[in-house]
Structures are given as C-alpha cells and as structure tokens.
Amino acid sequence: MLNKETIATEFMMLQDSICQSLEEIDGSGRFKEDLWQREEGGGGRSRILEGGKLFEKAGVNFSKVFGNTPAFLYDTKQNINPESQFFATGVSIVIHPINPWVPIIHMNIRYFEKDAGACWFGGGIDLTPHYVIPKDAIYFHGELRKVCNKHPLADYVKYKKEADDYFYIPHRNETRGIGGIFFDHLIPADQTEKNVLFNFVLDVGKLFAPLYIEIVSRNKDRLYTSEEKKWQRIRRGRYVEFNLVYDRGTKFGLETNGRTESILMSLPPQADWQYNFIPATGTKESESLNFLKKGIDWLK
C-alpha cells in the first residue's frame, strides 16, 4: 500500500536527481543546501544554485510538513477540529536562466493528507519565455500532453486550461508565460486510483529535467544583446508581480509563517520596472507579448 512516507521519499529522490541533472547541464554552478525544521512538525531541504554558467538562480525545494491541521485549511470555522492532523509533502522548482533566450520554468508536485483517509495530489509545470519561440512552445506542450496521455486519470486539455487560468496577471491582461499544465485536488477514489495518480504526478516530476534541458540546450548558446537582457529583466518584473500578488503557494507560505527564503526563492535575481514600457509594434518583444494570452492551442 502506498503510504505518505513512500511518497515523501520518492519526492526527495526526485529532488536529488533533478539537482544532479541541472548541475550537469550548467557545468559550473553547484546547489547549496539548507535544511530547515518547522516548529510544529516536519521541515525541508532547500537547494539553491546561484551564479551558474547557464542558471542565474535556480531553486529546487523539497518539504515534508505535518502536525495539527491549521485553521485556514478548513472551509468554515465551524468545522475546525483541534485533534485533526495533516501531512503535506512536495517538490517545488523555479529556474531563472542567464540567457534571455532561455525561458524561466516552474514545476511543482505535491501530496496532501488529512487525518485518516482524505488525501489529494496537485502540481504542474509552466514555461515563461522572455521571447516566445513557437517551435519550443509546441515541443513543450507536446511533451506535457504525452505524459498526460500515458496516465488514465490525467487530462491534458483540462490541465492546460487550468494553467492558462491560473498563471494569469489580471492587471496586465497577460498570461505569465505560455502556460503548461496545472492540476489540484486530484482525489483518488481508492488505493488503486491513488497509485495511478501518484504515478502520474511522479512522471510529471520526472519529465521536468529532460524537458527543460532540451529547451535549454536549444537556446543556451544563442548570443544576446544588452537590450535583450533588459527585456528579460522587465519580464522578470512581471514574474514578481504574479508571484507576490496572485500565486496561491506564495500567499499560503507567507501567511502561514513558512520559511520566507525558501518561498521567495522563486523571485528573480534581478528585475526592472520601467514606467509604461511598451515595445514597438513588429519587434520580437511585441510579438512575444502577443503570445501571452489564454486559450492558445499550441498542438492544433
């Protein structure tokens, strides 16, 4: 029977293997590890690589926390049960590359359990190119569809739409990037389904390194100008806006007294805000903006 400790162990091993793959492709940067403990139960392994040859800042975090179920996890105050216990484990990744032609990427997989029985999985991968390269976007979404199609309970079309809706910045009327897949509260009906969902989630996690490394490899040697680097910093500013204003994981972490430096590892090494910066029509910056909208079907 699949239990929570097995899931946490698999997530830790995934963190190990992803860090190794990223160090290999980077060729120079090394992850630094911080172990942290949560007073109320559990803790995590934060791993950050800064100043690599390819990656300016890469965070690959694992956490396993448990204890009394915090009040905010209840729908209503009436339902609060002081005896209730929760358990949550996950892997969370954000990578900010140096080269503006290499996209930012985010991946997260998580498992949650409350008391005896109630449990669910969540996660996703989404890509945030500073410059949208359609053939890379097609490749990216194609791989995500493949991993969904391999698993009977997964649904690419649904998760792709959820990513479009989730990674959206209303005050800019822009999506954060070209989306990907996003899923939450995947509740197994029985032990068999629990195994099926776990295998799916773990496959999403295992897809991450080869998928990103392929996209990195395609673009890492591309020359870039200081103007392109500046555009990257403007786009990173949008990433900050999304993460601090809208991202549920970030809000959840900050509001529940999580480890701030682990939560905010997602923020870029450097970001710019220039007043009312609008790229001229027909430029590659402007063309990239045209791809930052919901509902683009890259696989049609």
Next chain:
Amino acid sequence: MLNKETIATEFMMLQDSICQSLEEIDGSGRFKEDLWQREEGGGGRSRILEGGKLFEKAGVNFSKVFGNTPAFLYDTKQNINPESQFFATGVSIVIHPINPWVPIIHMNIRYFEKDAGACWFGGGIDLTPHYVIPKDAIYFHGELRKVCNKHPLADYVKYKKEADDYFYIPHRNETRGIGGIFFDHLIPADQTEKNVLFNFVLDVGKLFAPLYIEIVSRNKDRLYTSEEKKWQRIRRGRYVEFNLVYDRGTKFGLETNGRTESILMSLPPQADWQYNFIPATGTKESESLNFLKKGIDWLK
C-alpha cells in the same frame, strides 16, 4: 465652505509645485505627464521622472475619481445602494534615488466623500533609507512632529505608531523603513473641523518637498561603491515585497481596475533578490537592519 472641487484643485496645485521643486534639485531630469480618464468618471495626471541626475525614478500622481460607489466600499453587501455616489481625490508620491545614501520616500494625501455629507481625509509620509542615518531620521521625525503640533486635530504620537504598524513586512519581521506618520479616516464633525483637517493634510503635502530636499541635499554628493548600490537593490526588493503583498493602496488599485502603470510607479527601477542574503554583524548594512523595527522613538 470647503467643497470637494476646491480640495482637488489644491491637490493639483500641490502636485505642480512638488514636481517643480524636484526638477530643480535634480537639475537634469524632467517629469513626463500622462493624462488618463476613468471610464466610470474622473481621471488623473500621472507624472514620472526617469533617469534624472539624482532621481532614478520619481512618480508624482494626482487623481480625482467619482461615480457610482463601487460595491467593495461597503462594509456589508446588505448596505449596497446603487444610487450612492462617491468622490475621491489625492496626491501620491514615491521616489527612488540613484545614490544608495539617499532614502526612498513616499507621501500620500487623500480626500474621500460619499453621497451628501460623509467624508474623510487620509495620508502620510514615510522614509525608507537603504542606510539608516540617525541624525537624518531624527530630523525627519522632528519635522513631522512639528507639522502635527501646528494643527489642533493632528496627533504625531498616534500617527507615528500607525506608520510603524502599517509599513511593516511580517514575513521579514522588518519595518519597510524608519516609518513616519500615517493616518486614515479622519472624519470631521462639522465644517470648521473639515477646514482644520484639510489645512493639516495640505500642510503635510507642503512639507514634503522641503523635508525630502533637505535630506537629499545632505547625502546626494556622498560617494558610493558598487557594493552599496547592490545593497540598495536588495532593499528595493523589500520595497517591492511590501507594496505588492501588503500595501492597501496598491491592492485597492489593482483590484478595482485602476491604471496599472500609475499604481505600479511605486516599484523601483531595479531590484535584486539574492537567496538568504544576510549582512555580516557589525557592517553598516547590518546596523541599518537593526533600525528597521517598530516602536523606535527617534525624538526621545
């Protein structure tokens, strides 16, 4: 009798005079103006100076908006009255200087009116030094106390505490800067009090330019290193965190479909996030951090 149009006109004139003073001290940068209109009624004058000799980015905004009272301005849904009208006008300033020894400053004054009669004033000034210089902090708070003491209904001690409480970043356990004064919902009991409160708020607005220019003048010619410039970008990152996660004005603006570029003019031209950056004990960076807490009485 003091009416809303008089208040708005005075606020506009204040914006003019502040922009003029800031251009004078900068000596090179010029404000660019954007006029904008709000579909539901009213609009504003956004003025931004970028790339000055002293100021990297300075925003001095005026707005006057009115129309049907939006639903979020009611305490409860039961009280919503579709006939109700509101009127709001204000001046809002954030300045990010080039020199890390010159502090960031923020000032805001505002007037709000609902239907016939109900009205209030709000506002404040707070200072965010990258490096806290005690004698400047004492001067700053001294001037704020003076302006409060000149006005019978103002209370420096109360407003200073409100600034400490408001400009606070819980997930960092740091105040944004050395505080200042903050006040909201100053409701006049009658026309006489309305005049008294307006004179106070306008005096706060008029204090802004000479107060900041004095602090700028004291520090603008100080030489700085690239390390100090880097520390400035780290502190600007905290400014971003406060404004995007906690600032009520920013949230209010973004949630109510305000003009995004005017709201986010407060964000710095450039900000850094370095993982777990903690200055060594005894450095001037570490000493500055020690001043970023609530309840420091600079005037004792």
